[in-house]
């Protein structure tokens with residue numbers, strides 16, 4: 001994205017959530033976004049993924065400029081070229097794990113065909129082989145999040161956007177999910193952007209973008225949890 005500015009509200013209540021932000025996510029990289037509460041992390045993720053339109057600036061995914069797309073085209077692009085992983089999993093309770101994973105392909109109708117080999121690879125690498133016919137209610141939090149990750153990847157999206165993907169998980173399960181995300185990035189060349197408050201989660205990324213008051217003030221490369229935590233303490237202190 002280049003020169004992206006996004007204001008919420010209007011008049012005296014207007015808040016500039018993103019202020020002339022430019023960032024590039026290299027293909028096959030794992031990037032985390034951190035910053036104090038209200039610094040614009042969610043707005044960054046929403047603008048970068050086409051959920052919100054910026055007031056100014058351009059957002060490109062692959063070679064497509066999102067600004068030029070109609071609402072319908074944008075919805076299609078989000079569904080087929082972008083993967084989303086949220087804290088609350090957002091799985092459909094009536095469907096099995098496998099049906100949840102393949103849902104984005106079915107929603108795309110004739111535009112996409114299920115790549116069965118890729119499905120097998122995803123089920124295998126997310127460790128869900130024994131659980132594919134279980135419904136979300138019969139799965140642990142970590143297993144549900146792994147289903148959500150496999151679902152985000154089934155269309156081989158250009159980018160996966162993850163918002164606090166380990167927020168609802170205990171520490172051990174959360175680390176296993178982060179380990180999985182990092183492995184998928186490095187083994188399949190998937191591009192991932194993750195918003196997090198957790199310095200340990202951020203340390204799994206190749207780089208951390210630090211947002212303060214709607215601006216990227218620093219980029220930490222190959223961050224350690226200690227370095228990120230230290231930087232955040234100084235920012236918030």
Ligand SMILES: Nc1ncnc2c1ncn2[C@@H]1O[C@H](COP(=O)(O)OP(=O)(O)OP(=O)(O)O)[C@@H](O)[C@H]1O
Pocket residue numbers: 008009015016017035036037038039040041042043044
């Ligand atoms: N729909 C909205 N209407 C008005 N103001 C908003 C809206 N969404 C966000 N904001 C404001 O924009 C700023 C950035 O919000 P954003 O949610 O992007 O921050 P964040 O870093 O994700 O915060 P948190 O860590 O608390 O989730 C905040 O000041 C917030 O109050």
